[in-house]
Amino acid sequence: MNVMSIIYFIIGVIWIFYTFKKDKKSGKQAIRIALNNFLSRLPDIFGIFLLLGIFNEFVPKSIVFKYMGNARGAMDHILALLFGSLAAGPPATAYPLGEALIIKGAAISVVAVFLASWVKIGFISLGIELKSFGKEFVIWRNLVGMVSCLLIGLLIQLFYF
Amino acid sequence: MSPDRPSHPIVLFLEKTRTSKILWIALILYITLYFVNKEKTLHAIVYGLSIFERTFLIFISVSLFVGLLRVWVKPGLIKKLFGKEAGLRGIVTASFVGTLIVGPFYLIFPILEELLSKGARIAAVASIISAWAIKTPWIPYGAAFLGWKFIILFNGGLFLFSLVEGYIIELFVLRTRKNV
Numbered sequence: 293m294n295v296m297s298i299i300y301f302i303i304g305v306i307w308i309f310y311t312f313k314k315d316k317k318s319g320k321q322a323i324r325i326a327l328n329n330f331l332s333r334l335p336d337i338f339g340i341f342l343l344l345g346i347f348n349e350f351v352p353k354s355i356v357f358k359y360m361g362n363a364r365g366a367m368d369h370i371l372a373l374l375f376g377s378l379a380a381g382p383p384a385t386a387y388p389l390g391e392a393l394i395i396k397g398a399a400i401s402v403v404a405v406f407l408a409s410w411v412k413i414g415f416i417s418l419g420i421e422l423k424s425f426g427k428e429f430v431i432w433r434n435l436v437g438m439v440s441c442l443l444i445g446l447l448i449q450l451f452y453f
Numbered sequence: 454m455s456p457d458r459p460s461h462p463i464v465l466f467l468e469k470t471r472t473s474k475i476l477w478i479a480l481i482l483y484i485t486l487y488f489v490n491k492e493k494t495l496h497a498i499v500y501g502l503s504i505f506e507r508t509f510l511i512f513i514s515v516s517l518f519v520g521l522l523r524v525w526v527k528p529g530l531i532k533k534l535f536g537k538e539a540g541l542r543g544i545v546t547a548s549f550v551g552t553l554i555v556g557p558f559y560l561i562f563p564i565l566e567e568l569l570s571k572g573a574r575i576a577a578v579a580s581i582i583s584a585w586a587i588k589t590p591w592i593p594y595g596a597a598f599l600g601w602k603f604i605i606l607f608n609g610g611l612f613l614f615s616l617v618e619g620y621i622i623e624l625f626v627l628r629t630r631k632n633v
Contacts, residue, residue, distance in 0.1 A: 295590075296555040296556075296590055297508070297510040297511045297514065297555065297556065298510060300510065300511060300514040300515075300555075300556075301510045301511075301513065301514045303514075304513070304514040304517035304518055304521070305517070307517070307521050308517060308520075308521065311521065311524060311525070318524045318525075319524075321520070321523070321524055322517075322520035322521050322523065322524040322525075323520060324462075324520070325519060325520035325523050325524075326516040326517045326519060326520030326521075327462050327516070327520075328462050328465055329516045329519045329520065329563055330512070330513065330516035331462045331463070331465055331466035331469070332465050332466065332469045333469075333512075333516075333563065334466065334469070334470075335466070335469050335470040335473035335475075335476045336469070336473050336475050336476065337512065337559065337560070338476060338505065339473055339475035339476030339477075339478070339479045339480075340475060340479075340559060341501040341502070341504050341505045342476070342479035342480070342482075342483065342497075342498070342501045343475070343478070343479045343482070343501075344500070344501055344504055345496075345497035345498055345499070345500040345501025345502075345504075346479070346482055346483070346486065346497045346501075348497065348500045349493045349494075349496050349497035349500060350486065350490075350493060350497065387591075387594060387595045387597075387598040387599060388598055390598065390599055391598040391599055394599075400603070403599075404603075404607060407607065408586070408607070408610075408611065411586040411587075411588065411611075412583065412586040412611075414558070414559070417557070417558070417559040419474065419475050420475070420559040420562060421559065421562065424562040424563070424565070424566050425562070425565075425566070425569075425578075428625075428626045428629045428630055429575065429579075429622070429626050431629075432621075432622045432625040432626050432629070433579055433582065433583075433618075433622050436618050436621050436622050436625070437583065437618065440583070440611075440614040440618055443610070443614065444607065444610045444611065444614070447606060447610045448603070448606055448607065448610070451606055452602060452603060452606055
């Protein structure tokens, strides 16, 4: 529970009260839409959290080290892209992992690709993305996003020294 | 599945639970894994619930904002901010908005759907999602591990690409839709 989410919540609640004060009918409508939205998404979102639990527990982080501990070649960047897209979780986990990989001898550009795809692409949540935006959008967003992740690796390779 | 349809929220919830593939896949996996490794499966549930707890307020807030947007924001405003007529400025605004969003992105999708239905262009929504990868509140934390130089290059790159990505994604999506 970080500060930002508490701020979000307080803004939302105050705004709802303000809406009620201004116009009771609009306030009720906003609450009804919010409740419907919340309840209709709850099963999928809960499913995602359960899957994240399995992922965290049954896919050991040592796999990442085993395959990317000394990664520097072109194929290693692709592998980093796949690992990053599969991985899910808060950036709090990603950054320490990135540092550990650099210490282990992975190239900085490989770590950049890994972190970029970690924050940009989420295979686990593709299902929810599909429901919201449809096939065309999801396919292109993820493909273009993956290319960007590789380009970020290149950017770091060129300018970080 | 319009949320405006006057079906009872509980009915809606039960129907969504019945048809949620993600939830059923997760449950089947849990039952299977329980027989493989009881202890790890229980840990997995605890971990899953802990993320749920950590993001619960964001989840509620996003739902509130969807309701508030529907009531307050007129399509004209969204068109002006994020529509075709907003041009490059609309995309830049979108990227900035993206950097300010916190929380897992599958939680914010409904807000983006709302923007699309109110006249935002695809490029703007795509740019918001791309720029969302920049976790502004986490930047100092990241720098503590990887150094400021890396973090600035990394996030600067993410921001610049988010501007371009919006346009490219929109172009491809519209082209694919035309051909289908």
